[in-house]
Amino acid sequence: MNPNPIEALAEQFEKFPGIGPRQAKRFVYYLLSRGFNEIDQLSLQIKNIRNSVAQCNLCMRMFSLSLPRLNRDSHNTTNTSENSINHSVTLCSICENKNRDSGILMLVSKESDLEAVEKSRAYKGLYFVLGGTLAVLEKEPEKKIRSLELINRIVNATNIAPTNTNLNPVSEVILSLSATTEGENTAEYIKRILKEIMEKRALKFNITTLGRGLSTGSELEYADTETIRSALENKK
Amino acid sequence: MNPNPIEALAEQFEKFPGIGPRQAKRFVYYLLSRGFNEIDQLSLQIKNIRNSVAQCNLCMRMFSLSLPRLNRDSHNTTNTSENSINHSVTLCSICENKNRDSGILMLVSKESDLEAVEKSRAYKGLYFVLGGTLAVLEKEPEKKIRSLELINRIVNATNIAPTNTNLNPVSEVILSLSATTEGENTAEYIKRILKEIMEKRALKFNITTLGRGLSTGSELEYADTETIRSALENKK
Amino acid sequence: MNPNPIEALAEQFEKFPGIGPRQAKRFVYYLLSRGFNEIDQLSLQIKNIRNSVAQCNLCMRMFSLSLPRLNRDSHNTTNTSENSINHSVTLCSICENKNRDSGILMLVSKESDLEAVEKSRAYKGLYFVLGGTLAVLEKEPEKKIRSLELINRIVNATNIAPTNTNLNPVSEVILSLSATTEGENTAEYIKRILKEIMEKRALKFNITTLGRGLSTGSELEYADTETIRSALENKK
Amino acid sequence: MNPNPIEALAEQFEKFPGIGPRQAKRFVYYLLSRGFNEIDQLSLQIKNIRNSVAQCNLCMRMFSLSLPRLNRDSHNTTNTSENSINHSVTLCSICENKNRDSGILMLVSKESDLEAVEKSRAYKGLYFVLGGTLAVLEKEPEKKIRSLELINRIVNATNIAPTNTNLNPVSEVILSLSATTEGENTAEYIKRILKEIMEKRALKFNITTLGRGLSTGSELEYADTETIRSALENKK
Numbered sequence: 001m002n003p004n005p006i007e008a009l010a011e012q013f014e015k016f017p018g019i020g021p022r023q024a025k026r027f028v029y030y031l032l033s034r035g036f037n038e039i040d041q042l043s044l045q046i047k048n049i050r051n052s053v054a055q056c057n058l059c060m061r062m063f064s065l066s067l068p069r070l071n072r073d074s075h076n077t078t079n080t081s082e083n084s085i086n087h088s089v090t091l092c093s094i095c096e097n098k099n100r101d102s103g104i105l106m107l108v109s110k111e112s113d114l115e116a117v118e119k120s121r122a123y124k125g126l127y128f129v130l131g132g133t134l135a136v137l138e139k140e141p142e143k144k145i146r147s148l149e150l151i152n153r154i155v156n157a158t159n160i161a162p163t164n165t166n167l168n169p170v171s172e173v174i175l176s177l178s179a180t181t182e183g184e185n186t187a188e189y190i191k192r193i194l195k196e197i198m199e200k201r202a203l204k205f206n207i208t209t210l211g212r213g214l215s216t217g218s219e220l221e222y223a224d225t226e227t228i229r230s231a232l233e234n235k236k
Numbered sequence: 237m238n239p240n241p242i243e244a245l246a247e248q249f250e251k252f253p254g255i256g257p258r259q260a261k262r263f264v265y266y267l268l269s270r271g272f273n274e275i276d277q278l279s280l281q282i283k284n285i286r287n288s289v290a291q292c293n294l295c296m297r298m299f300s301l302s303l304p305r306l307n308r309d310s311h312n313t314t315n316t317s318e319n320s321i322n323h324s325v326t327l328c329s330i331c332e333n334k335n336r337d338s339g340i341l342m343l344v345s346k347e348s349d350l351e352a353v354e355k356s357r358a359y360k361g362l363y364f365v366l367g368g369t370l371a372v373l374e375k376e377p378e379k380k381i382r383s384l385e386l387i388n389r390i391v392n393a394t395n396i397a398p399t400n401t402n403l404n405p406v407s408e409v410i411l412s413l414s415a416t417t418e419g420e421n422t423a424e425y426i427k428r429i430l431k432e433i434m435e436k437r438a439l440k441f442n443i444t445t446l447g448r449g450l451s452t453g454s455e456l457e458y459a460d461t462e463t464i465r466s467a468l469e470n471k472k
Numbered sequence: 473m474n475p476n477p478i479e480a481l482a483e484q485f486e487k488f489p490g491i492g493p494r495q496a497k498r499f500v501y502y503l504l505s506r507g508f509n510e511i512d513q514l515s516l517q518i519k520n521i522r523n524s525v526a527q528c529n530l531c532m533r534m535f536s537l538s539l540p541r542l543n544r545d546s547h548n549t550t551n552t553s554e555n556s557i558n559h560s561v562t563l564c565s566i567c568e569n570k571n572r573d574s575g576i577l578m579l580v581s582k583e584s585d586l587e588a589v590e591k592s593r594a595y596k597g598l599y600f601v602l603g604g605t606l607a608v609l610e611k612e613p614e615k616k617i618r619s620l621e622l623i624n625r626i627v628n629a630t631n632i633a634p635t636n637t638n639l640n641p642v643s644e645v646i647l648s649l650s651a652t653t654e655g656e657n658t659a660e661y662i663k664r665i666l667k668e669i670m671e672k673r674a675l676k677f678n679i680t681t682l683g684r685g686l687s688t689g690s691e692l693e694y695a696d697t698e699t700i701r702s703a704l705e706n707k708k
Numbered sequence: 709m710n711p712n713p714i715e716a717l718a719e720q721f722e723k724f725p726g727i728g729p730r731q732a733k734r735f736v737y738y739l740l741s742r743g744f745n746e747i748d749q750l751s752l753q754i755k756n757i758r759n760s761v762a763q764c765n766l767c768m769r770m771f772s773l774s775l776p777r778l779n780r781d782s783h784n785t786t787n788t789s790e791n792s793i794n795h796s797v798t799l800c801s802i803c804e805n806k807n808r809d810s811g812i813l814m815l816v817s818k819e820s821d822l823e824a825v826e827k828s829r830a831y832k833g834l835y836f837v838l839g840g841t842l843a844v845l846e847k848e849p850e851k852k853i854r855s856l857e858l859i860n861r862i863v864n865a866t867n868i869a870p871t872n873t874n875l876n877p878v879s880e881v882i883l884s885l886s887a888t889t890e891g892e893n894t895a896e897y898i899k900r901i902l903k904e905i906m907e908k909r910a911l912k913f914n915i916t917t918l919g920r921g922l923s924t925g926s927e928l929e930y931a932d933t934e935t936i937r938s939a940l941e942n943k944k
Contacts (some may be wrong), residue, residue, distance in 0.1 A: 580928065581928075582929070584929045585928040585929050588928055588929050588930070588931055588936065589928070589936055591933060592933040592934075592936035592937055592940075593933075594933070594936055594937040594940050594941075595940060646940075646943060648928060649928065650922070650926070650927040650928045650929070651922040651923065651924050651925060651926050651927075652925060652927060655927075655928075680943040680944060681943060681944065682921065682922055682928075682939040682940065682942075682943050683919060683921040683922075683938065683939045683940070683941065683942020683943050683944060684921045684922055684923065684924070684939075684942075685918065685919035685920045685921030685922070685923065685938060685939070685942060686886070686887040686918055686919075686920055686921070686923055687887065687920065687921065687922055687923040687926045687931060687932075687935040688887050688920070688932045688934055688935050689887060689888060690886070690887050690923045690926075691886040691887075691888060691891075692816065692817075692821040692824055692825070692884060692885065692886045692891075692918075693818070693820045693821050693824050693886070694824070695824055695923060696923075696924045697827060697828040697829075697830070698924055699923040699924050700824060700825055700828035700830055701828050701830040702919065702921060702942070703918040703919045703920075703921070704828075704830050704831060704882075704918065704919070705830075705919065705942075706918075706919020706920075706921060706938070706941075706942040707882060707916040707917060707918050707919050708916060708917065708919060
């Protein structure tokens with residue numbers, strides 16, 4: 001580690017997504033301008049962040065436990081309003097919500113995608129967070145996204161969450177990925193493995209993908225052929 | 237006019253859409269660097285552009301006549317491969333194409349929108365070019381867009397183009413406007429007047445709008461609520 | 473040439489500096505929306521632009537003749553307020569201005585650079601327009617910039633403009649090029665050939681370059697080493 | 709504080725310079741993807757940053773102490789390679805460097821400006837960090853920048869750092885501020901108060917400002933009048 005504390009901390013911030021050396025340095029000087037209390041507070045929040053979240057065994061998302069827990073070992077014993085943990089099963093508020101349609105499973109690549117969909121209040125099924133996307137010609141896809149966990153989620157849901165009595169078998173999987181090259185490449189890969197397990201396990205469910213069309217703000221003049229085609233198919 | 241010819245020409249280019257004083261000046265210096273032949277050629281093309289296009293009486297679009305016509309008066313007498321003009325009716329290649337579904341009418345705001353849709357090869361009906369969009373609270377909409385011509389097109393098509401024997405009554409109007417505030421505002425206005433003429437004229441046709449959804453390149457994380465809602469409705 | 477007049481004209485506009493296919497198309501539709509008079513006017517201005525400017529024999533810049541001349545052959549006979557042409561010598565208003573210091577020669581790459589300097593009213597000498605810049609490793613520099621004309625200007629000025637009685641021998645050459653790689657590369661090349669002619673012709677004049685430093689709007693934090701060095705040397 | 713730990717931490721990151729809600733959220737998910745060790749390390753570095761830096765009594769800059777000190781009270785007793793602290797005087801490595809010209813004082817608005825100048829290796833005098841800039845019509849300038857500390861630095865330097873035997877009286881003050889409106893406004897204000905203390909205290913020193921000119925990368929065509937004027941004055 002850099003012996004110079006300012007440089008050393010700046011190097012940490014440089015690892016943050018989208019942060020270059022200059023902004024990293026500015027973060028450090030910003031902190032130096034704050035009071036000890038504010039700095040200690042931030043330091044504590046960072047220290048506890050991993051303990052104050054849990055990973056849902058069903059959808060694999062990271063979610064906040066209402067009460068930050070300072071003791072790492074007590075992980076699976078607390079019980080909070082936002083999630084129920086028993087028999088060492090951790091479920092997020094969405095996965096344990098009996099009012100949601102547990103037969104529909106939407107695949108998203110990351111938590112922030114899930115949040116965007118929740119914000120729209122347009123979806124009432126469950127989710128599965130893949131944890132990434134696949135670049136074209138990705139050598140080891142199963143290391144980039146949770147493909148094995150996905151299969152397990154679809155096949156063994158009831159074993160994963162035996163307590164979740166209202167968990168229906170998956171009848172539809174919605175591929176909810178960005179309309180980008182990586183997103184489409186990921187969708188192609190997922191479709192392939194989903195079809196495989198349908199055969200192997202004699203399962204049957206629909207595989208759907210989000211509709212394409214003009215997204216808010218886009219101008220017809222600049223729309224590409226595929227967007228226009230879909231916009232026409234989806235006219236209403 | 238500016239007595240300085242360089243300044244005077246720059247001022248003309250400044251009127252071009254999206255061109256500022258500096259680029260206008262650069263255009264002039266660019267021309268000064270070209271040969272006399274190239275300059276004369278450009279000058280001639282500009283002089284003839286209005287004569288080398290006609291406006292379709294049905295869809296109102298400007299379209300190229302294959303052979304530039306140098307005599308303005310001879311306007312409605314030539315007959316070209318790309319359009320047929322007789323009995324002083326001017327029709328573009330799309331409006332006179334008997335293989336297109338003349339019962340479906342897509343409304344676009346400008347020629348370049350129409351070209352984008354044609355490029356997608358996803359549409360086989362006819363068009364009508366509104367010639368603009370409506371800002372919110374637009375005082376005189378009928379001066380900004382061809383609303384009267386649109387009504388006439390829908391009601392009197394057969395009178396406008398008596399020779400066009402295959403012209404069916406409009407069964408569907410597709411509002412094909414940009415997913416922008418102006419586009420949506422224009423769509424609202426058009427819907428209103430279309431419903432009026434349906435009542436007045438005891439006409440019946442469907443009014444549809446292009447489907448919304450993720451357009452190519454857009455990321456789920458940044459998609460707004462309406463886009464996500466539509467993308468979900470249009471999933472397939 | 474494209475048989476479709478709209479496409480054909482768009483292709484001409486595409487050659488304009490910084491114009492892509494879409495904007496070129498928009499230019500055409502813009503023209504189609506103008507009246508015949510305005511279009512004819514523009515067409516005429518373009519047709520005459522080359523005749524309404526002359527190239528100064530001394531500084532090589534293109535400059536406007538106050539009265540556009542429609543007859544190309546009468547080129548060197550007119551006499552206008554802004555320039556005097558006699559004995560077939562064409563001089564621009566700057567080069568013939570007896571109040572400017574004709575011993576100082578500023579080299580710029582193009583007319584718009586010259587205009588920026590004139591606008592600053594900070595320079596009272598003469599100019600020479602190189603007509604371009606040199607990319608690194610440029611094979612044939614003398615084809616990209618007026619290096620031969622420059623030498624001729626410095627050595628034979630009095631022969632070029634015998635009538636210009638107040639033309640002093642060059643005592644200083646100011647290299648006024650952009651602070652870019654191409655600009656610096658061009659400056660290096662010019663310095664080399666200027667030193668050569670000083671030797672060959674036993675001439676003596678100073679070669680200077682514009683001062684570096686913080687340009688208006690630039691922030692110290694982001695200034696590169698060379699800019700800061702110069703800013704310090706030039707502190708006052 | 710937001711009861712949701714993820715939201716709460718995101719809100720902290722939102723306070724960082726130039727960070728919006730989305731990127732703040734991404735920072736949190738980034739941390740959640742790291743190991744406990746890395747997170748604890750970052751938390752510790754942040755906790756200690758204020759203790760691992762000191763503020764130089766002479767130039768007012770924040771600088772790293774080579775060994776982070778965990779005990780806040782022991783602040784003025786440690787002695788490190790990068791700075792000497794005794795008789796409760798804290799000096800940074802630059803201010804205590806006997807090889808630098810202590811008679812020249814450069815005023816910069818913030819640490820990162822100072823670093824940019826140091827990086828250029830073109831300056832051998834001392835610095836004073838104003839700690840900010842002044843917006844036009846700033847009501848309470850002395851609260852935005854260290855104007856009082858600056859006066860004290862110039863007048864009482866030897867009292868501030870009695871141990872610094874090689875501290876010469878200030879013979880030149882270099883205003884090293886950005887070439888922006890705020891920077892120039894700050895420079896004007898500083899000049900005024902510096903002239904005041906020269907009168908009051910019967911002191912005499914030069915006040916200089918960084919030279920203007922073409923900064924690396926800027927094109928002559930787009931240079932403003934003041935930049936061109938300076939570039940001409942500073943030609944060499």
